[in-house]
Amino acid sequence: MPKKILLIEDDLQVLELLKVWLVAHDYSVEMASNGEEGLRKLREATPDLIILDVYMPRMDGYSFLMKMREENPLSKIPIIVLTGKDKMRDLFEMEGVVAYVVKPFSPEELLGKIKQAFERGAAG
Numbered sequence: 001m002p003k004k005i006l007l008i009e010d011d012l013q014v015l016e017l018l019k020v021w022l023v024a025h026d027y028s029v030e031m032a033s034n035g036e037e038g039l040r041k042l043r044e045a046t047p048d049l050i051i052l053d054v055y056m057p058r059m060d061g062y063s064f065l066m067k068m069r070e071e072n073p074l075s076k077i078p079i080i081v082l083t084g085k086d087k088m089r090d091l092f093e094m095e096g097v098v099a100y101v102v103k104p105f106s107p108e109e110l111l112g113k114i115k116q117a118f119e120r121g122a123a124g
Contacts, residue, residue, distance in 0.1 A: 003118060004028040006047035008038035008064065009082065010056040018051070021107050027114075035059025039067060047077060049117055051110075054083035065097075078117040082110070 005027050009015045012033060019029045030047060032038035036059045038052070054061040061081060068075060084103040098120065099113040 002026050002028045003048040004030065004045070005114070006030045006032065006038065006041055006050045008032045008035065008050065008056070008061070009053040010034055011053075018107075018110075022114075025111060035061065035064030035067070038064055039071075042068065043071075049114060050077055050079045051114075052079055052081050054081060054085065078120070080110070080113050080117060 005022055007015060007018055007022070007029055009018065009031075010033050015031050015033065019031055022029050030041050030045070032041050034056045038050075039059070041047075042050075052061045052064060059067070061083070065079065078098040080099040080101060081097050082101050082103065082105070098117045101110055101113055
């Protein structure tokens with residue numbers, strides 16, 4: 001059974017491209033275009049990994065992370081932050097984010113981070 005990834009990204013072109021690319025690499029993908037929609041998808045079905053953009057309308061990535069932790073403080077879902085800005089890296093790393101990828105990025109870089117996140121989970 002393929003690992004399920006929740007992809008939360010407000011750039012619809014990036015969202016669609018990443019979905020196609022991840023499905024081609026045998027992942028199941030749920031998509032959300034902002035943090036509020038991401039929380040709804042998270043409540044519906046628990047993903048194995050979350051890829052989270054930082055700057056989004058309606059609810060940004062950091063607010064999503066805080067709300068997720070409020071609702072389920074014991075959640076161990078690995079999160080990879082995907083962003084065009086590097087300013088909040090330290091803040092996200094303090095919150096236990098497993099990887100931080102700065103746009104523009106190569107798909108291979110993201111795939112490597114995903115594989116590392118799943119390997120850490122299997123080892124833990």
